[in-house]
Amino acid sequence: MQLDLFQDVGQLTASLVDIESVSGAEKPLADAIEAALRGLPHLTVHRDGDALVARTGLGRPQRVILAGHIDTVPVAANLPSQVERGLLYGCGSADMKSGVAVQLCLAASVPQPSRDVTYVFYDCEEVEAERNGMLRLSRQRPELLAGDFAVLLEPTGCVVEGGCQGTLRAEIAVAGKRAHSARSWQGSNAIHAAGDVIGVLRGYRARQPEVDGLTYHEGLNAVGVRGGVAHNVIPDKCVITVNYRFAPDRSPAQAEAHVREVFDGWDVTIADVAGGARPGLADPAAVAFTTAVGGTPRAKLGWTDVARFAVLGVPAVNYGPGDPEVAHTAGEHVALSEISECEDRMRAWLTA
Amino acid sequence: MQLDLFQDVGQLTASLVDIESVSGAEKPLADAIEAALRGLPHLTVHRDGDALVARTGLGRPQRVILAGHIDTVPVAANLPSQVERGLLYGCGSADMKSGVAVQLCLAASVPQPSRDVTYVFYDCEEVEAERNGMLRLSRQRPELLAGDFAVLLEPTGCVVEGGCQGTLRAEIAVAGKRAHSARSWQGSNAIHAAGDVIGVLRGYRARQPEVDGLTYHEGLNAVGVRGGVAHNVIPDKCVITVNYRFAPDRSPAQAEAHVREVFDGWDVTIADVAGGARPGLADPAAVAFTTAVGGTPRAKLGWTDVARFAVLGVPAVNYGPGDPEVAHTAGEHVALSEISECEDRMRAWLTA
Numbered sequence: 001m002q003l004d005l006f007q008d009v010g011q012l013t014a015s016l017v018d019i020e021s022v023s024g025a026e027k028p029l030a031d032a033i034e035a036a037l038r039g040l041p042h043l044t045v046h047r048d049g050d051a052l053v054a055r056t057g058l059g060r061p062q063r064v065i066l067a068g069h070i071d072t073v074p075v076a077a078n079l080p081s082q083v084e085r086g087l088l089y090g091c092g093s094a095d096m097k098s099g100v101a102v103q104l105c106l107a108a109s110v111p112q113p114s115r116d117v118t119y120v121f122y123d124c125e126e127v128e129a130e131r132n133g134m135l136r137l138s139r140q141r142p143e144l145l146a147g148d149f150a151v152l153l154e155p156t157g158c159v160v161e162g163g164c165q166g167t168l169r170a171e172i173a174v175a176g177k178r179a180h181s182a183r184s185w186q187g188s189n190a191i192h193a194a195g196d197v198i199g200v201l202r203g204y205r206a207r208q209p210e211v212d213g214l215t216y217h218e219g220l221n222a223v224g225v226r227g228g229v230a231h232n233v234i235p236d237k238c239v240i241t242v243n244y245r246f247a248p249d250r251s252p253a254q255a256e257a258h259v260r261e262v263f264d265g266w267d268v269t270i271a272d273v274a275g276g277a278r279p280g281l282a283d284p285a286a287v288a289f290t291t292a293v294g295g296t297p298r299a300k301l302g303w304t305d306v307a308r309f310a311v312l313g314v315p316a317v318n319y320g321p322g323d324p325e326v327a328h329t330a331g332e333h334v335a336l337s338e339i340s341e342c343e344d345r346m347r348a349w350l351t352a
Numbered sequence: 353m354q355l356d357l358f359q360d361v362g363q364l365t366a367s368l369v370d371i372e373s374v375s376g377a378e379k380p381l382a383d384a385i386e387a388a389l390r391g392l393p394h395l396t397v398h399r400d401g402d403a404l405v406a407r408t409g410l411g412r413p414q415r416v417i418l419a420g421h422i423d424t425v426p427v428a429a430n431l432p433s434q435v436e437r438g439l440l441y442g443c444g445s446a447d448m449k450s451g452v453a454v455q456l457c458l459a460a461s462v463p464q465p466s467r468d469v470t471y472v473f474y475d476c477e478e479v480e481a482e483r484n485g486m487l488r489l490s491r492q493r494p495e496l497l498a499g500d501f502a503v504l505l506e507p508t509g510c511v512v513e514g515g516c517q518g519t520l521r522a523e524i525a526v527a528g529k530r531a532h533s534a535r536s537w538q539g540s541n542a543i544h545a546a547g548d549v550i551g552v553l554r555g556y557r558a559r560q561p562e563v564d565g566l567t568y569h570e571g572l573n574a575v576g577v578r579g580g581v582a583h584n585v586i587p588d589k590c591v592i593t594v595n596y597r598f599a600p601d602r603s604p605a606q607a608e609a610h611v612r613e614v615f616d617g618w619d620v621t622i623a624d625v626a627g628g629a630r631p632g633l634a635d636p637a638a639v640a641f642t643t644a645v646g647g648t649p650r651a652k653l654g655w656t657d658v659a660r661f662a663v664l665g666v667p668a669v670n671y672g673p674g675d676p677e678v679a680h681t682a683g684e685h686v687a688l689s690e691i692s693e694c695e696d697r698m699r700a701w702l703t704a
Contacts, residue, residue, distance in 0.1 A: 228576025
């Protein structure tokens with residue numbers, strides 16, 4: 001599959017969407033992006049697994065980073081892409097192949113940016129933190145991620161979004177006692193008992209705290225459940241997987257303590273946690289960017305790798321085409337006009 | 353693996369337990385039983401898949417059937433078998449390899465029974481009805497199951513148990529709407545909604561009707577649950593598998609109507625149903641047997657293939673070693689003395 005980086009950014013987005021790249025299966029898309037980038041003589045390209053880093057080397061006093069993940073959540077019967085009334089539909093169209101398309105267009109068509117630019121394309125953002133390609137890069141090739149300011153092109157509807165919420169995954173195991181289902185009163189049904197865990201989730205009241213002037217919105221939800229031994233056995237175990245999205249005024253340790261308190265008395269295993277990032281919009285580099293692209297910043301609710309950049313000491317914001325509220329839905333889509341708008345504004349910033 | 357059918361019936365039971373035979377994987381045990389039976393010149397042996405039928409052909413005026421299934425529920429860290437204080441522990445020890453051991457001992461050591469005898473060993477009793485080896489035999493080789501009276505050696509604690517309850521499996525599908533879990537209020541969580549189905553199950557009051565003088569005890573239970581799309585997606589579907597055990601005063605159609613009424617408003621799919629059997633203890637052949645082995649008959653709660661024999665027009669009862677209340681539990685066991693008692697009484701009946 002060949003990618004033409006000089007075509008219209010909307011058409012390029014459609015080409016990217018049509019190369020399926022569910023987390024863990026990004027190779028075909030990474031291969032296509034690598035081949036296209038290697039055709040650009042002004043960039044030095046590095047590959048690490050299914051992540052790619054392409055850099056200009058113009059000796060500018062500042063270096064900025066444009067980053068995006070190339071993986072998507074599982075397909076929900078929403079491939080191949082379709083265009084209808086100016087909207088491009090398809091898995092990953094908003095989150096975040098339109099942002100990746102903007103990166104690729106700029107990489108190809110701005111050979112002499114006013115700041116040196118590092119373009120980062122990485123894998124496995126939509127799964128547990130340990131598999132994240134940006135984490136791998138930050139451990140194995142931190143020098144490739146060095147810079148003065150980073151923009152993550154996650155979907156924000158072309159509004160600067162500050163910080164991000166943290167995310168924690170836990171497994172709540174409910175125990176029971178096996179018995180033949182013809183004599184169920186001899187056992188104790190773990191699935192029936194799990195109704196109490198679901199009751200806690202249904203009754204949970206999520207916080208909406210203000211952090212550095214932006215309002216966040218937490219959530220605690222079941223994202224998986226499994227239980228059952230055989231069709232004639234009262235099950236002795238049921239596991240509910242919950243996802244806690246927490247505002248950046250809570251650390252990962254505080255988030256874990258909160259989940260353990262909510263599920264006090266149950267067997268709780270923390271499977272995965274990634275801290276959030278405070279907005280950080282007072283940083284000069286962030287101010288310069290937000291001034292250039294305009295608009296009123298707001299809070300980022302989904303976890304993004306701005307948190308990763310925060311750990312590396314690089315100021316970072318989220319800014320990209322697409323409505324974050326349609327991400328991960330079967331009807332995911334992005335307005336073609338928004339992709340172009342994002343490309344135009346970022347091109348103006350990089351060439352100013 | 354070679355089986356010695358002339359060893360003590362308790363030792364033979366241990367040998368059978370130690371040949372793992374979870375439903376669908378009975379072949380090694382069926383092979384061992386077949387090899388042992390083919391060494392007995394007074395029996396004609398037929399094999400059908402992993403089921404075996406061995407028959408005497410003495411021209412007696414009556415033919416009786418001794419039947420047992422050779423599969424077990426999944427192993428629960430309870431293999432190999434262990435003997436402690438006269439109890440044999442292990443997966444399938446009660447349900448029903450001790451009964452199968454009695455069949456095999458009698459097959460080997462009673463070459464001249466007072467009635468012609470058909471020994472039936474079959475597969476896949478512990479799973480959905482369509483896979484049942486006795487059902488397959490009844491369709492493909494009904495002549496092999498002909499007889500005047502049948503004893504199913506399911507665990508009854510050496511008490512004659514009449515009839516059996518029916519069993520129905522249904523899937524209750526709960527729908528939701530996908531969304532990114534960082535913005536859960538944009539979706540509808542199917543796992544949270546499934547809490548209502550669990551609530552119905554927890555509040556269900558099971559009937560305990562009397563049928564032909566015996567008291568049955570129904571039950572409606574979740575035996576499986578699954579839901580979840582990805583760790584950052586609000587799930588749009590959760591399926592709860594329920595098992596309804598119904599007394600033999602209800603037909604399969606009545607049982608289905610009942611389940612649909614209980615889960616009115618949900619998406620209910622009937623996956624599997626097997627009717628029960630009324631006690632039938634007034635039948636002369638049943639009376640002759642119960643008189644010979646003694647004791648006071650009671651209701652059989654678990655589904656057994658007496659229902660299959662009822663459909664074929666063969667009067668049948670349950671009678672075998674082992675406590676049905678420990679069947680399908682991790683601590684499943686059988687008293688060695690009970691296995692011997694069962695063997696002795698049935699030997700007396702067959703040689704009278």
